[in-house]
Amino acid sequence: MSDNALGDFLRARRSRLRPDDVGMASYGVRRVAGLRREEVAVLAGVNVDYYTRLEQGRERRPSPQVLDALSRALHLDTDARAHLHRLAGAAPHHRPVQQRNVVSPALRQLMDGHPNTPAFVLNRTLDILATNALADALYSPFNPADNLACMTFLDPAGRDFYTRWDWTAQATVATLRHAAGIDPDNPRLNALIGTLTERSAAFSTLWQAHTVRGKTQDAKQLNHPDVGPLTLTYQAFDVRDAPGRQLVIDHAEPGSPNAEALSLLGAINAIRRQTARDPHP
CATH class of the missing domain: 3.30.450.180 (Beta-Lactamase)
Structure with missing residues (x-):
């Protein structure tokens, strides 16, 4: 699996949204599908350079407040929002105990x-x-x-x-x-x-x-x-x-x-x- 799971997730979810989906006007020629990084940054209220570092894996520990803002910007549902928090290490994460596949x-x-x-x-x-x-x-x-x-x-x-x-x-x-x-x-x-x-x-x-x-x-x-x-x-x-x-x-x-x-x-x-x-x- 990728060693930049957080960045992979953010890029994938960004690519699924169009400007119309988030109430933004589209401008310029888009080389790839979805929102631009700067558009997500604006929607989440964070610096575009900071958001770029998140996607590139150079920043891996955003605060819960930033994660919530990104969840709203990317229109994440409850499961996806919890997943984002886990990827960033911001949610309680107790390593599951490996169990034998035995049913009582x-x-x-x-x-x-x-x-x-x-x-x-x-x-x-x-x-x-x-x-x-x-x-x-x-x-x-x-x-x-x-x-x-x-x-x-x-x-x-x-x-x-x-x-x-x-x-x-x-x-x-x-x-x-x-x-x-x-x-x-x-x-x-x-x-x-x-x-x-x-x-x-x-x-x-x-x-x-x-x-x-x-x-x-x-x-x-x-x-x-x-x-x-x-x-x-x-x-x-x-x-x-x-x-x-x-x-x-x-x-x-x-x-x-x-x-x-x-x-x-x-x-x-x-x-x-x-x-x-x-x-x-």
Whole structure:
């Protein structure tokens, strides 16, 4: 990863804004997209030379007040603003404790107690650490179904499975950017980013956009080969005894075609599991 993460982030976010977006008049020929450095400096109320040093990595410790001003100037949302503060070392930053990828028996029992809803556990790098039976069935088109980012960008099934693939791809990269701001030295995260950058041009392009976002609550629009189109909402819960992990539960509106499709998917999966256990009943 770059040794000037703060400057990279500022440049990327500056390039995404036009003068019209911030109520400024445009003048002269622009050699590159986005706002000029001096325009950001004016909007943030800082000296243009100081802002230039921030982007170039010659100044790495702006005050929280300057960071807030830059957040407003660059129209950063809550997640992006927190990420900017972390990059500058201005937010509390306690190095996360590296944990073994083990999910407690109690949590597994809780997941298995919801047979009608797909449930799985993720870590910050989007590794799938545990699933219940219906989650296994839902993500059965992927081989292996072990990491949401790899499933999205590297598995050929991803573009058919995710109906809104472009949206899914952007959200996935934004989540990994968020994770990188929290734990930039995580070896698993850095290895994953390196693999995705090398093997997926789409990932590499999105990664350079520096979009930051935690998990949203937007609906998932999927296309499963066994039951067809599915629209599911989901809830994500922090696992209290394992910081950085989340329990994700997908669900469909009761009585809806999506709920019926999930029920059918569960039945198909149960038959397959039974057949695998006893192929000659």
